[in-house]
Amino acid sequence: MNRQRNRGRVVAAALAAMCAVAVLPGQAHAAGPGKYAFDPAAKNVQGAETNVEASTLDEGVPYRSTIEPGQKLYYRVTLDDxxxxYVSAVAVPGDSGAVAYGDGITISLRDLDDSRCSSERANFGSGGYARPITAYAYRTPKEGGTTCQEGGQYDVLVERESKETSSPAAWDLELRFLQEPRLKSGASMPTAAPSGFPSATPEPLAGQPQERSGGAGYSEATGLETGQWKDSVAPGETRFYRVPVDWGQQIHTTARLANSPNGKTDFVGNALTLSLDNPAQGHVADTSLSYSGRPASTSLRPLPPVSYRNRFASSTQVNTMRFAGWYYLSVSLSPKLKESYGSEPIRLELAVQVKNKAEESPYEGDAGVFGVTERDKDTARKGQNQQQAAESGTMQVVAAAGIGTGAVLVLGLGVWTLLARRRAAGAPVAAGHQPPPQQGW
Known part of the structure; x- marks a missing residue:
């Protein structure tokens, strides 16, 4: 009876897992057009206006907070030596909130004496429309360093800048604290930036683009690999994708916006923004295109291959390509297009190329989010987001458990049958069916 009950539980779990992942790639998105999808595991945290009141952020845990115009909010992290x-902040204005050129956030990491370890600023640029933007700050221990080198508590300061003409509504924040794995013991790592990198434009990809629907946030970013992908993006909406880029590999990306089916040719400047962010959600690069109802395209500038030594470069577009992992692509369409082209989505095409053979990781042990695994590559091939990949892994474990349970049940049934036959062979024979006596006894 217990075996049957356990077997039923396994089958039910397997069916539940199968149903959970029985969706098409990139189509399990709860957020509506223009809405940002926060990590479902995010914990609420309130920023403090004085650092001594700051709440502590745990490593690897996503958090959700808010910030008002002009506010300076403190959070706290505990670092080893x-x-x-890395601590990142994604700023998410309301979908109808007006923003101006220069509006944005600055995030900095500081010791308790207010010495700044590093800082980064993110703004909406000349496009001047609300969309998710991200920035990160970091602390790097180095030999001979004098600031931010000791282990202990550090302050994270997030500051919001908004013009008087901008919306006074609060912005949501998504915060994340990560620590990079330790380097292999005895490894001699370079301490200077690379002198150059291949910057030639790759040959165009052949073949027809495949449908792949983007997500509404980093946690919903849809996996992509080298190829051409098509989607739709509505005015005021941002679509998220992610690409595994390993050590030594170089990513090239182009976004193409299709012609408008309504035939209008009104000009809209900075109509589309294509952005790339690294595995710690530090901003790498972006580009934009203008739109007049005809096909238009834009490409990210050539970026260096992923390398540990990139962190020593002065250029942001080089030093942010400092580790392997999931790199995030986002495509935002200006809400200004509604005036001329309506609110219906416009067709979009993304061309993604990841070049070069993967090189060895410099880290000791598991690299976590700062590495690329075979499972990551499989996730990208299937077009899964973070949640779908996790559910798919759960289903595989449940299926394996189900197969194991089934094998045990079959073996047990075989043993039971054998024992039953032996008992039957040794049991007394029913009256009236006695065999004839044997000779010699």
Whole structure:
């Protein structure tokens, strides 16, 4: 009876897992057009206006907070004395909130004496429309360093800048604290930036683009690999994708916006923004295109291959390509297009190329989010987001458990049958069916 009950539980779990992942790639998105999808595991945290009241952020845990115009909010993290640490902030204005050129956030990491380890600013640029933007700050221990080198508590300061003409509504924040894995013991790592990198434009990809629907946030970013992908993006909406880029590999990306089916040719400047962010959600690069109802395209400038030594470069577009992992692509369409082209989505095409053979990781042990696994590559091939990949892995475990349970049940049934036959062979024979006596007894 217990075996039957356990077997039923396994089958039910397997069916539940199968149903959970029985969706097409990139189509399990709860957020509506223009809405940002926060990590479902995010914990609420309130920023403090004085650092002594700051709440602590745990490593690897996503958090959700808010910030008002002109506010300066403190959070706190605890660092060791050997790991490079990163704290990122994604600013998410309301979908109808007006923003101006220069509006944005600055995030900085500071010791308790207010000495700044590093800082980064993110703004909406000349496009001047609300969309998710991200920035990160970090602490890097180095030999001979004098600031931010000791282990202990550090302050994270997030500051919002908004013009008087901008919306006074609060912005949501998504915060994340990560620490980079330790380097292999005895490894001699370079301490200077690379002198150059291949910057030639790759040959165009052949073949027809495949449908792949983007997500509404980083946690919903849809996996992509080298290829041509098509989607739709509505005015005021941002679509998220992610691409595994390993050590030594170089990513090239082009976004193409299709012609408008309504035949209008009104000009809209900075109509589309294509952005790339690294695995710690530090901003790498972006580009934009103008639109007049005809096909238009834009490409990210050539970026260096992923390398540990990139962190020593002065250029942001080089030093942010400092580790392997999931790199995030986002495509935002200006809400200004509604005036001429309506609110219906416009067809979009993304061309993604990841070049070069993967190189060895410099880290000791598991690299976590700062590495690329075979499972990551499989996730990208299937077009899965973070949640779908996790559910798919759960289904595989449940299926394996189900197969194991089934094998045990079959073996048990075989043993039971054998024992039953032996008992039947040794049991007394029913009256009236006695065999004839044997000779010699």
């Amino acid at each position: 050997v790991s490079t640490a």
